[in-house]
Amino acid sequence: xxxxxxxxxxxxxxxxxxxxxxxxxxxxxxxxxxxxxxxxxxxxxxxxxxxxxxxxxxxxxxxxxxxxxxxxxxxxxxxxxxxxxxxxxxxxxxxxxxxxxxxxxxxxxxx
Amino acid sequence: xxxxxxxxxxxxxxxxxxxxxxxxxxxxxxxxxxxxxxxxxxxxxxxxxxxxxxxxxxxxxxxxxxxxxxxxxxxxxxxxxxxxxxxxxxxxxxxxxxxxxxxxxxxxxxxxxxxxxxxxxx
Numbered sequence: 181x182x183x184x185x186x187x188x189x190x191x192x193x194x195x196x197x198x199x200x201x202x203x204x205x206x207x208x209x210x211x212x213x214x215x216x217x218x219x220x221x222x223x224x225x226x227x228x229x230x231x232x233x234x235x236x237x238x239x240x241x242x243x244x245x246x247x248x249x250x251x252x253x254x255x256x257x258x259x260x261x262x263x264x265x266x267x268x269x270x271x272x273x274x275x276x277x278x279x280x281x282x283x284x285x286x287x288x289x290x291x
Numbered sequence: 292x293x294x295x296x297x298x299x300x301x302x303x304x305x306x307x308x309x310x311x312x313x314x315x316x317x318x319x320x321x322x323x324x325x326x327x328x329x330x331x332x333x334x335x336x337x338x339x340x341x342x343x344x345x346x347x348x349x350x351x352x353x354x355x356x357x358x359x360x361x362x363x364x365x366x367x368x369x370x371x372x373x374x375x376x377x378x379x380x381x382x383x384x385x386x387x388x389x390x391x392x393x394x395x396x397x398x399x400x401x402x403x404x405x406x407x408x409x410x411x412x413x
Contacts (some may be wrong), residue, residue: 182337205312213396214396214397216398216400218338218399218400219401224405225387225389225403225404225405225406226338226387226400226403227403228399228401230399230402231397231398231401232397232398233397237401238398259357263346269337269338271338271399273395273396277353277354277355278354279340279353279354279355280340280353280395280396281340282337282338282339282340283337284337285336285337
């Protein structure tokens with residue numbers, strides 16, 4: 181049972197904006213630990229999209245942006261494209277579990 | 292550009308030890324400030340961090356697996372390894388090796404292997 185909860189699915193038409201939430205608690209995101217976001221295409225390994233709550237690695241389009249507030253983090257995808265259809269996971273650290281933890285995952289569908 | 296590649300048996304019998312290696316190419320495993328990690332993913336679930344080894348050799352494990360896990364590195368071969376003992380069907384998963392830069396609670400796992408499927412079955 182993951183300590184980071186995400187909506188199972190979100191969808192949007194091409195060009196629209198979708199937002200994925202990642203709800204944690206006072207022992208992880210709320211404790212000040214940073215949120216990371218990963219994209220996982222079918223049959224592939226996850227790839228980091230966001231680290232340090234809102235930083236993008238080189239090569240990640242600026243259509244992807246992250247934010248954090250209180251016990252939660254969010255990933256926004258603007259200008260949705262067909263290639264964005266994938267599973268997305270958040271990740272943080274939990275000081276009660278003393279472990280890096282991943283979210284439950286969200287499947288993004290482009291209509 | 293650093294690349295990672297997992298290798299090891301795809302089938303392990305219950306109660307036995309799962310052993311996987313991760314070959315690091317394009318860079319040294321001894322480079323400062325990097326953690327070399329093992330992460331697994333059960334079918335249809337989110338990834339699960341197993342543990343990592345720092346360039347210095349210090350190891351850190353997920354407490355839920357710590358009693359059964361050992362991560363080690365071989366600098367002469369530029370590889371690091373996972374040993375998970377007393378496996379059960381619950382250990383059936385895709386196993387990934389990955390890298391994260393210090394501090395790991397800020398940085399993401401930025402390089403991943405392609406993953407290797409391990410099935411625990413008699």
